Every structure is written in structure tokens, then in C-alpha cells.
Amino acid sequence: MKPRRLRNVAAQTALIPSWLIVIFAYIGTIAWTIRISFTSSGIFPHYDWVGLKQYDRLFDSHRWVVSVQNLAIFGVIFIVGCLVLGFLLAVFLDQKIRGEGILRTLFLYPYAMSFIVTGLVWQWILNPTLGIEQAMHAWGWSSFSFDWLARGDRAIYLVAFAGIWQSAGLVMAILLAGLRGIDEDLWKAARVDGIPAWRIYLSVVIPMLSGMFVTALVLLGIAVVKVYDLVVAMTGGGPGISTEVPAKFVIDYLFNRQNVALATAAASVMFVAVFVVVGPWLYSQYLRRRPGEAS
């Protein structure tokens, strides 16, 4: 057996590409982004120093405020919707029902579709003059009206709705795997003890699946912070700026509006927000654990 030092050399060597990626593509880019946010850069970076000017402007910007609000609305509805729908689907599929395989496939297939496709399709279905509304009119229900996509105060809910369509199946798959992992004897014990199924789900199963829920939450959370394609394809941020999201704010200012400094300031704010939320969790999860701990 090689001495420990040598073994580590091999492992460290194997990690070199990852180190490079971490240093350059992650840490380096983040540092650069933050640096540029303190400059007056337009299309190109200038390395001057204007202090917090871009941040002042950012938080003064109505669009940014709307974007952040939208992200919050979208995030809450999307995550809660996916978790609730996904959980219900998983529980119902777990009732020894007929055609489970087909249904499971049906519920999960949207997850294989991109957000671009999702956005295009729902935009088409929910469009008041083309989709459901028009179909209802064609079937004779002429008073039917569903114009949320054209309404600035409602459109963001539809974006979240399309997101739920795409991702609820993922939650279902995760939770179903969790449900299948539950000891069959537990259900028998509950039946013998006369405990109703809903009570078992509420008091026993949901706590048991907390790990699964956290996983789902993490995956959905990542999707929320990154949401961009869906909005671009479905509403383009409209009507007006009512469905703008921070990621789109960054891209727009980065490339179309030629204000890299403001864009990077927005990106930095997003980074800090994510870091504050996720950092401590990751730290406790992965860094605090001592390397000697049993694997």
C-alpha cells in the first residue's frame, strides 16, 4: 500500500480539471462579475470604480422590483404547486391502482420537455384569441372568458402554472420512490391499529419522506432561481413588464441594453441572495462533516 501522501496525490491529480473549473469558471467568474458591478461598464468592461451607483439604480428600477416580486410569486406558487400536486399524484398512484405504469409515464413526460417547448405550448393554449377561450366560444359557451395571459396582474400565475405542469411529475417520481421505500409492515400495523390512511400519511409518511421533500425542494429551488426560458417563450416578460424575472433582467441589460455594469450588479444581488440562503445549508451538509466519518 502506498503511503497516504502518495494516494492523495493520485486523487488530487484526478481532481485537477474540477479544480480548474471551480477556480476559473465558478469562483473567477463570480469575482469578475462582482467587480464589474462596481464599474460604469457599457457593452465592454471598464475597470473604473463608481461605488454602489449601479446598485442604487438597480433598486430604484421599477422593473427590477417587479422582477423580484414576480420571482417570489412564481417561486411560491411553483414550489407549493409542484409539491402538493406531486405528492397527491404519488400517493394516489401508490394505492394499487390500475394502469399505474401508463399514468406514471404520463405525469412525468413533461419533465423531458424543455422550458422553451413548455412555454410555447402553453402560450398557445392559454392565448385568449386562439386557445381555450376560443375553443369554448366555438363550442357555444360564448360568455366564457379566460384572459389571464393578457392581464398584467395575472399572467405570472399562468407562467407558474405552466412550470407546475412541467415539473410536478418530477416531485411525483421522487416521492413515489420514497413511498415505495416505506416498510410494508408499517401499513399493516396501521390497519391493525385502526389508523385511517390519511392520518398515517399526515403523521407518519410525510415526516418519513422529509428527506425526499428536501431533495424536491432543492431541485425546484434551483429551477426557480434560474427561470428564464419559460418566461421568454411564454410571455417574453409581458404584458408590459408584468412577468419579468431577475434572470431575464440580467440577460436583457447584459446584451440588449448594453449596460453590463447594471446587469452584473443584478447578477451579484442574485448571487448574494442565493449564497445567503444556500451557503449555510451546504456548509452544514458537506463541509462540517469530517473526512474520517464512516462512508
Add this chain to the structure above:
Amino acid sequence: MDTSVAVRDLKISYGALDVIKDLQLEIARGEFLVLLGPSGCGKSTLLNAIAGLIDVADGEVWISGRNVTWEEPKDRGIGMVFQSYALYPQMSVEKNLSFSLRVARHDRADIERRVARAAEILQIEPLLKRKPAHLSGGQRQRVAIGRALVRDVDVFLFDEPLSNLDAKLRVDLRVEIKRLHQRLENTMIYVTHDQIEALTLADRIAVMKGGVIQQLDDPLTIYNRPKNRFVAEFIGSPSMNFFEGSILEKDGRRVFDADGMKVPLPCDLAPKVEPGRAVSLGVRPEHIRIGEMGTNSDEAALRGTIDIEEPMGPDTLVWIRTGERTLAARCPADARYPPGQTVPFVFDMRFASIFDAKSGERL
């Protein structure tokens, strides 16, 4: 008989496959019945059917004089303990014990009383505030038993409750369960594949195979007078020694003959077998004595070579090779049996069993 649990004409099918067919079983009040058999013999299926956890294809289940065939498990007056304990992992021991009572809306004082009693009986009072994850296997199983206990039921069902425990704990808890039965005097139905558990705990044992009860008797009868070859083989460790052969008539006596190994049959057995019949002879290891020449007519004198010697503590297992066969003998621990030595040995034919070679039935 004061019947506690009765199973009549029971049939259970999975699809086209009948796992249990036309099974009859009566269990007396306060009896400790063990369902014993190898895995897949249908013993757990039978237990689950009694509990109402699986649908029956035909037949009836009666508990305490009621026909409960169509009733929910919770209404059958049963408590059940599982191999995997099936504790609710997020609840403390106390909550686990009281959950069913709380759901059934018992009043607070009653719940406390019942939990306290169960905890006292099972000696788990110090553990009440702990979560299952912080308990040992034995403690968990006590809690699982306690969960059945608080519900004040007529019949306890145990589904291999000790199989997940290590050897020492298993013995401890076995004694505990026996004591519990003595104290509560409930009917208990206990499924296991472990014959020691069966022999030590049971009032009666039902040995099962292929969904059929092979023999239903008290432990000693099962051990000493197995009804067929399967039961004989399954009970006892090491297993009974078997010899395939046939019956000869020699010097006016009926003799069992297997490839020249000739063993005279004892008087009580002899009339049951006519000469020329193909049979198997079964002799338990403790009924083989080494170093003796056979002094009475019920003993057959034979010779063999000692193969392996296994001291067990209280006694020693000796494996003897004779001809093509190897057989096990349980011998006193105070003697030595050097391998390679050729020794005489005798069968104590008073305790031997003879089975029909074809049907495997005891003769």
C-alpha cells in the same frame, strides 16, 4: 374446546395460484400456537388472513365467536407484531404506544393508564421519551409488542418477531414473550421459521408446507413422532438421519435393510410393515450411541469410521461415515472421538421412525 380463533375452508389465491387451499384450524382460548415452516410455506399468508390484511378467496375466519371474514383488521380484536417492528419512526415511544388510542379518541386518563401498564409489563418505562432510531432492536420489538398490548385485544399475532435480532437478544425476548403469555393468558399466534422458538414457546405447533398444515400437535409429539418425512426432517438440529431401504424377513423377525446395513425393527413397529416394502428409517442423532455393541433386541449394532468431532459444550456431535453415508450422533461430552477411528454404534430403535418411501407418511 373454548375456541378463540377458527379458520374454516380457507383458500387464498394470488392470481391463478392457490397458496392456501381448504385449510382448517381451531385455536383454543389462551393457547399459544406456532405456525412453523420454511419460507414460502404459507404461514405468514395464513397469519395475514387471520389479521384481515389480505383478501381470502374462500372460507371463513372466526375470532372470539364472531365471523370476522369481512371485517377490517382493526375490528377483529387483534394486535399484531411484525418482524421489522413497523414503529412510526418520527414518534417517541410514548406516541407510538398511544397513537391508535388517540385516533380512536380514548380519553386522556385511559390512554395514560394503558400506556403505563404496557410500559410496566415490558419494562420500557425509561424509554418512553425516545425515538425508535435511538433504541436497540430488542427495545424496538418490546415497543412493537407494547403497541399491541395497549389495545387490550383478545388475540396477539406475531409475524416472525425475533428474526431481525441477534442470537442472544432472541433468547432473551423469547423468554419475555413466554412470560408475557403466562401473565396475560391471551391467545397468541406466532409465525416463525425457527424450530427452537417453536418448540420452546408453543402449546401447539402447526408445521406447514406448501400451504398445507402437515402436522398440528404439541411440541414433544412433533419432535418425537413426526407425522411425515417433511416434519421429521424440518424439526431437529442437526436433522434426523435417514436411511432408504426395505423390509426383509429374517429369522422370523422383520428387519430394515439398506445396502447390507441390517437393522432389526422393534416389536411395536414390526407389525406395521410388511416385508418387501420400501421405506425410510429415521433416527435422531441423540438416539445413536457410539462404542456399544447392542445389548437388547431393540438396538441394532453397526460399525463406522469417525469423520468429524464437534464439541458443543453440553454434548458433542460426532459425524460417522458408514459405507456411502454420513450420519450425525449426539454423544456425551466427556468422551473423545478421534477422527479416523473405527467404532461400533447402535440405534435406539424405540425412538426410531419409519416412513413410507413413496408417500413419506409415518408408518
Add this chain to the structure above:
Amino acid sequence: MTHTAAETPRGPKPQRMTAGRIGLYAFLLVSAVFFLLPFYVMLVTSLKTMPEIQHGSIFALPSKATIEPWIVAWSKACTGANCDGIRVGLLNSFEILVPSVILSIGLGAINGYALSFWRPKAGNIVLTTLLLGAFIPYQVFIYPLVRMLSFVSLYNTLPGIVIVHTIFGLPIMTLLFRNYYEAMPADLFRAGRVDGGGFWTIFFRLILPMSGPILVVALILQVTGIWNDFLFGLIFAGRQHLPMTVQLNNVVNTTMGTKAYNVNMAATILTALVPLVVYFVSGRWFVRGIAAGAVKG
């Protein structure tokens, strides 16, 4: 009890369709319709003629099905002066897909292996940084990456987009393999070490052959993820390598007079086809994989 002698309970309990059971099936059915509806609309629309789309309901079946829109979408739809359909994008997508998937899975497996079995110093820093990176919006990285890649003349090249996909696929791949390997018995690894295996020998001879299930999972995740990417393809791939998603967006946003919804829908389905096929072929693994890899967080 209440049973009369005439109906002594015997045999199976009479099956009654309880209200709960009916509700359950109803809910599942409604859900199924909800999940299926968009695909149905896409499919029927892609088979209709334009006049029928304009005058009929989007949910109606085509009165006279035509595959013309599919042909147009595949080989004739225009983006600007190019009227080659989205078939060009298909090849580009594969060109990007194959090396990106191999590289990201390879690196992820090596990372997971090194981090879980060898636990090199500061390995957890790599892991934590990567995981943090998984949460950070891509927008934070994009601009510096554009500059970095152009500095090494890889911007708008095939290797460039492959590197980008590798970079951003690394966090989830590393986590996936690490979790899988953490759950593997360490005795196996120790046995390999006792038998004198080095870092790479153990990896290729011992660990990799046992990684089948997780490799399938990683493959599914990466194939669908990279295929469905839009942002990176748009920014980093360059005109000669634009993936199908970007082509789709171009086709959909390119209009000659009225919008050819039937062609757009056909193009959309064509674009979604590869991940859908992957999903339908390996659906079971898909589910299993999510459970195996992501669950332990």
C-alpha cells in the same frame, strides 16, 4: 353482528367501488388529461391545415390530416434566408450532445469516486463550491465566460459550447456519483486496495463496472438537459453549431404573413422528440435514478 344467517360472511369481501376509490380515479383521470392536453394540442395542430386552425377549435381533431407541416418543419421552414428547416439543428445538437455528455459524466464520475473513496484534502471545498454553483443563476457566469472563452479562441466553437456544458453539468454529475459511491460498501474499495490497486485501477476495474445504474441515470439527465438547453446554445454555440432549440425559436419567431402554427407545432414536437424518446425508453431508470442520486442531498 348484523350479518344474517342468509349472508354469512364467507370468501372474499364483496368489492364495492367506494366513493373514495371513485374520487381517486377521477382525480387521476383529470390529472392525466391535464398532463396530456398540451401534447395532444401540439399533435393535432401539427396535422391540420392553416385554414382549419384559424376557424376551428384547438382541441378538435383534424378533419383532414396532413403531414405537410411536418415536412415543412423538417426541411423547408425558414429562418431568414435559410429555408432548410430544423433538420440542420438536429445534427448540430448531436454534435454538441455527444462530447458534452461524455465529458461531463466522465469528470463527474471521477470526482464522485475521488471524493467519496479517497477523500483528498480540501475535496469538500470542490464539492461545496460546485454545489453552490448549481444554485447560482447562469447569468452570473455568462459574461465572464464569454470573455474567457474568446481569450482562448474557443468562443463560438464546438469545443467552446462543449466546455460550457461540461462546466455547468459538473455539479449535478459530481453529486450524483458521490452519493452513489458513498452508498457503496467501503469494504469493496478496501479489498481493491489490499489487492494492490491504484487510484485508476480501482476506478476502472472495480468501481466503474459497478456503476451501471447510476451511469444510466447520469446519461438520461445529461442527454435531456443538454438537448433542452437554449441559453448556452444561443450564446456560446456559434452560428454553425446552433442547437435545435435555438433553431426552433428562430423558426417559431420567423413568420411569413400569418403564423404557421401547424409548422411551429411540428417543429416543436420534432425538437422535443429526442428527450421524449430517451424518456420513454428508459422511464423506469429515470425514476429510479432520481431516487438513487438526488435523494440523499
Add this chain to the structure above:
Amino acid sequence: MMRSVTKYALLGTAMGLLAAVPAAAQSSGSDGGKDKAEVIHWWTSGSEHAAVEQFEKAFDAQGGNWVDAAVAGGGGDAARTNGINRIVGGNPPDAMQFNTGKQFDELVQNGLLRNLDPLAQKYGWKKEINPVLLSAVTEDGHMYAVPVNIHSNIWLWYSNSALDKAGVKPPQSWDDFFKDADALKKAGIIPLAQAGDAWTQVLTFFNVLIGEGGKDLYMNVVKDRSADAIKSDAFMKVAQTFGKLRNYVDDGMQGRQWNQAIALVIDGKAGFNFMGDWAKGEITHDGKVPGKDVGCIPGLGHNAFWIGGDVFVFPKNAKDEKGQDLLAKVMLEPKVQVAFNKEKGSVPVLTDISTDDLDACATKGVNLLKKEDYVPSSDILISPDLTGSLTDLVSSFFTDKSMTPQAFVDNFADIMAK
């Protein structure tokens, strides 16, 4: 053995990566002696496509090889994103479209675009190109882009058949307009066909600003960013008029593109549409005649022409400088200019081109130009960043009926004050 396999595998990958670089670089050189030019643009609608084909044909006919790199979407946002990224990333296209104005200023300042002075001298462009446009593409006395067309954004298009059906006449004033719109509504016709893209709403706003407020107000507000002008009653009237338009659009606005909006007018399904003169391309493409089937008004209330349009820039370090030279020359050839602008619905940038065979609407435009009744486009006057902020404001005002004109004016003033 396993070990060596890996080594080779890794090595192979690395080599592959390295090898791919020069290959990629080589692949885009000139081929077969032809001067290749890769051109990024966002002309993807039917008429636009027909127009850009004129360039392509002429370029190829003179020995060039046009490589089309159209990027659709967002009124050119996507294409500009792509092009700027490539220029920034050191892999520039040979030519790239911008709107006339400040969109490419920073590219010039950073020395990323070719100075076209030698070509301008050689072909005498500085004398021939419309002076407003020429100054828009000139920085420090050097020419950095080739303008290819003059577009006016401030046109009101109306469907004669729809107005007939509603029993009303084309409007002369904004009061007329709203009377007509009410009548159209009653007749079950969409009064105002509006697209959902934010830039089309901004375009409508400038129509109101110049038509209702007049040229001077526009210059005071947009060019001088005068707070007094923004707080004036005249601008408030503009805001109110613009706000009133919100009541005349239909639910289908969201997700509709500009050419679908004008198509509604062409088909008589809608009464009015505010759109630039490129809408004519769609009209003729459908076999209709601009000025006859679909009427045009250059600035309702105050007639004016808006000088904007498209330019092409030629980045430095592109693959084929000869191709760039040839393309620039071809784009400004009188014959090509006429052919291109006819399809595009715009006016040629060369001042001495004959305007005989122009349609009725173009003639109106040319006359306005001759009378110097024109304003420079907002792209020429304000930066993309500021345009972006205005776009956000205008489109949120237009799509949110609960926002008052007063709030709009206040926000407008805030943005302009920065």
C-alpha cells in the same frame, strides 16, 4: 492495461479539443476564391426576407458568397445579442445589422469596427447619403456603418374595408380616431390591432408623442430631456391619449407579433395599426396596395417623417475583409438600393435616386422629407439603456389599465432625469 486505455482516452479527448480549434478557424475562410460574407440580421418576416434576398442576389452576382445568419425575435434583440457576443468574443461576423443610432457607439469607441472612410471616399458616399443618416453613422468625422434604408416608424395604417363596415371615414385628428374606434368596436371589429412585443408599444407611443404633441415636443422631451417639457400640459395630453388607446386593443395582443397585427388590418379584421413603413412589405406581399386597400397616415395630427432605419457595421478581424468591402459597395449601389427598399417598404438612403415608381405612401414620406418635416429616430437620440428603461415604462403603462397618465408622466420624468 486498463490504465493505458484511459490514458489514451483522456489524451484523445484533449487532442480532439485542441484539434478542433484550428479546424473551426479554418472552416470559415473564403472558399473557391469567392468573397464570403457572413451577415447577421433579424429580417425574418416575409417581406423582410424578400428584401434581404435582393442584397444576397446582387452580392453573389458580383462574386460574393452571402452566408446568411438571421436570428429572429425581439425586434432584433436576439440578433444583436448574438452579434455583439461574437464581436466581443473575437469571432465576429463579416457584417452585422443595427438600427440607426447609438446601438453600436461603444463598439466604435472600443475600436472594434472598421473605419469605412476609404470606401466612402472611393465611392463618394458622403455626398450621396441622406445627411441625417450620415451624421448618425459618423463619429469624430469617420464613417463606421453603411445605412441601407430610411424607415419612418410613425405611420398609422387603417383598413378601408373595416372603416366602411363601421360606416366611418379615415381620421384627420385624434378626436376622429377615437370616434372611429368606438364605431369599429360597436361593429364587432378590433379597433386597434396592437402587437404584444414591448417595442411595438413603444412605437405606438412615439406615434402619439409626435402626432399628438408635435415635432418640437418630441425633440424637447427625447433629445433635450427637458423636465419642463415633460411636465407640460402638452405631454400630459400625450400620456392621456396614449392611455386611452388601451381601451381599444383586444385580448389577443399578448404574444402577437407585428406582422400578425398588420395582417389583421390587411384582412379587415381590425381597423387601425401603428407600425413603421415596413408594414407595407406585408401589405404588398399579400397582393394589396398600400394607400388604397390599406390607408396610411404619417403622424396622425402632426404629419412628420421619422428618420431611422437599419445600418450594417463591418467588424474588424472578420474572416474576409474583401467580402466586407464588396458587400458594403453592393449595398449602396443605386440599383440594389431601389430593389431592396421597394421590397422592404422603406426609402433609399441615397438622395438623388429617382422616386418615380414609389407607392402612394412612400410618396407621402418622400414629400415630407423634402419639406424637411422630419425628426431623427429615438435610437439616434438616446442610448439603448435609456431606450430600455423607457420601453419598460411604456409597455407596463400600456398593458396595465390601472396606471394613471399622471403616474406615467412622473415615472417618465424620473427616467429622463437620470
